[in-house]
Amino acid sequence: MSPSPRPFSLGPLVLIAAVVGVGAAAFAYTAGWFSPQRLTPDKIVDALAPPGGPALGHRRNHAKGICFTGLFEANGAGTALSKAMVFTKGQYPVLGRFNLATPSPGVADATVRVRGLGLEISTPDGQQWRSATIDAPFFPVATPQAFYELLTASGSKEPDAMKNFAAAHPEIGNFGAWAKSAPWTGSYAEERFNSINSFVFVDGAGTEHVARWSLVPAAQPVAVPPEELAKRGPDFLEQEIVERVGSGPQRWTLVVTLANPGDPTADPSKAWPDDRPTTAVGTLTVQKIEAEADGPCRDVNFDPTVLPAGIRTSDDPFPAARSAAYAKSFDRRTAEADDYPRTSTGAKP
């Protein structure tokens, strides 16, 4: 095995260079470095930023919010739909966040059309169900690519950008109509929050049910014109929910709606017909409100793909895209924590 002197040959060195070069190129290709058109989590998150740049340390969207804790009380009816423990009759702790669909945490509450609710339900088997719901009944666009184009168009200086976008994505008209006509309310507690995306519920027998769900408020919604809301303080929603929950817990019924065969399960811009079967599976009770800066929801990513065994993603492409973008937002904001200081050092009683 001792090395024997050989005439110098370029061949092996060329081969080695080729192996290393092909390996590096394949890696770069997989990472998307040769694919500038690939829609990456970074692109989505960058596109969410307002004109002045993102609010450092905050979520890149739904940036204004307030934490809550409480309970989910399952009534047991959901066990017919999913084997997840969260549907077994019982009480499970909940952490959540009321929020506004804006990248700017400092805006006045009355200026934001879409309101959201992030939820994390934990069960004793160690599993979690996280979701992020909004009060709109459907999404403005049909695909993540279209959502990116919407962000780009709405941030564009081209005068016709939005008109061109609407021409290419007519489904946004439905959302525009909802935004114009749906009543505003003066409280998070009066909002119905919807999953928007569909998920697959798997029951104990292995049967799959494609479902969307909603949190239907116990409080009676009272319509308030936006001009009236604009006269209230910039944080009136947060002040209102603090007072309201302070005087008594607030409740929502969790209602699961099943798709019929042929329903648009992959397209969150299309509502399903009203006659689809629904099941009330339990009650969300919000018991305590805490400011976000020091609150328990601050460092929680309400990633809608954190699901218990018994619920999984469907053919709807949004949860994967949301998961990728939420994680990017989380990665960035946790690195910027100094820009969003905690008001205490956690020594609160």
Place this chain on the structure above:
Amino acid sequence: MSQAMTGTPHRFSPGQRVLHWLIAIAIIAMLFIGVGMASTITPIHLVLISWHKPLGIAILLLALLRLVLRLRHGAPALPADLPEPMKLAAHLSHFAFYLLMIGMPLIGWGMLSAAGYPIVLFGGMQLPAILPQSDGLHALLWDAHFYLAFVFFALILLHVAAALFHALVRRDGVFQTMAPGPTHDKAAPAE
């Protein structure tokens, strides 16, 4: 590294060789899965993440086993005529490989723990958190996981180039110490 066995082996033991090639395939797949999943928002993103976590834990366990075998069986000596800087590079790179093989899965596990994510492997099987939830720790570990992945891949390319250099240019038997296949060398009493 102990040389508890009598004399220096001519090849790595069969167990070490099997583990080397198994781990090599797993790590290369892991790095491609990692950069792939970080680059896309399509549903393949979720599929790749669901592979990334159990594969990472598998690599951690295999690498720990490999470390035990390395400490027990040692490694064949490098050729006496190999220039000292190349010997040093070989030893340092092997040390770096062990650090990365064991460190990267732990960093990833710690990163998910610090983020407060449930750490789901498959079929609902979960790992416990190994760190408290912390935005600062998460940011630190995320950076480490990200940048070390590229260091890891660069080290693998260097390792492949060096292995081929031994096999094709120097032809000094170093490649054969880790090559797959049965042992032909009768002068390897350690096996």
